[in-house]
Structures are given as C-alpha cells and as structure tokens.
Amino acid sequence: MALAQPESGGLPPQRAAPARGSLATTACMETLQVGYLHAVAAAAGCSLAQPFPDNGVDWHVSHGSPGHTVDDEVTIKVQLKCTYQLPPHPPGSTFPFTLDNDHLVKLARTPVAVHKILVVMIVPRDPEDWLRAGHDRLDLRHCCYWTNLAGQPVTGRRRTTVRVPTARIFDDRALREIMTRVGRGGRP
16 A cells, blocks of 8 residues: 655645636625624524515514513614625724615615615625634624615715624624614613
8 A cells, every 4th residue: 555655844735726707796795794793693593584575675684572662573674785895804993895875875864664784795805814713603704884874874985884883793792782672762
C-alpha cells in the first residue's frame, strides 16, 4: 500500500476549490440575507410571509404571544439590504447606509398600521468568507443590524444616507424584543 507523501512543509497539497456558480454576487448576497432572516425568525418563534408582488418591503414577520395586548399576533414589515462596502464591527455608535429616496419615504412613513424596520447585513467582500460550517455550528459572516426609520426625513436629491445603530444587532432576542414592544402597542 502506498501512502501519500506530505509536501516539503509537512502539509498535504491544497485542493482546488470547486467552482462557484455563475449567479451574480448581488443575487447571492440577497439569498444569504434571506437565510439569515429565516434563521433569526425560526429561533424567535416567528412566521414569515413574502408579499407578492413586492411593493418596497421584502418580508412580513409575525409573532404570536398571549402576552401581546393589541392582538394575539402582531406583524412587522422588514426591508433587507446587504453590503460588503462596510467593515465588520463598524466603528462608532452608527454606520451610514444610503437608500433611494422613494424607498426611504416608504420606510419612514408615519403613522402606520404595521411598523417597518430596515435590516442591513454587512458581509465580507469575498463570498468564500461568507460562512463556515462545523459539526456544532454554522457561522454566517458578518452581522445584521436593524433600525426603525419612521419619521426619517429625505435630505438628498435622489438618495439619502441614514444612520444605522451598531448596538442594534438583529438576532432572535432583538426580534423578540421588537415584537414584545409592538405587541404592547409600541414602536419597534
């Protein structure tokens, strides 16, 4: 029986990575953020619905709880965005994110019957770094942050830069807290 001999450095030779599909990177980013939302909603005990046709909001997230006072089930609307143009762990208490004014107007409208939040995912530039899987975990990189833009004014001619708080990491606890506030008649 012949044994494979290690390279001179003692490590086995590197295998070529399998080819990535030809789907556009932006389409892959959209799919990744949807997977993140699904994971967070599942861990928070929420249901998801995708409006068809999409009218400027990507998802409806619903949460049922006997603790809600306005209804037994409350819903928020979620707009997802994804970027690789920001570093992981953005410095400071907020980071800038630019939206088309038409889109901002929809997200900033107030008062509303169903509250809306913007969820921004920051991913590494290289798709090879987007996720890591192991026997005990699946890590998606880097992070999603959320904000409620209700009342946010349009300041640019065609696009407006909004500030997204770095303390508002979008995870299952944050989603449950949002739904608890909305379930008591408050804002996200």
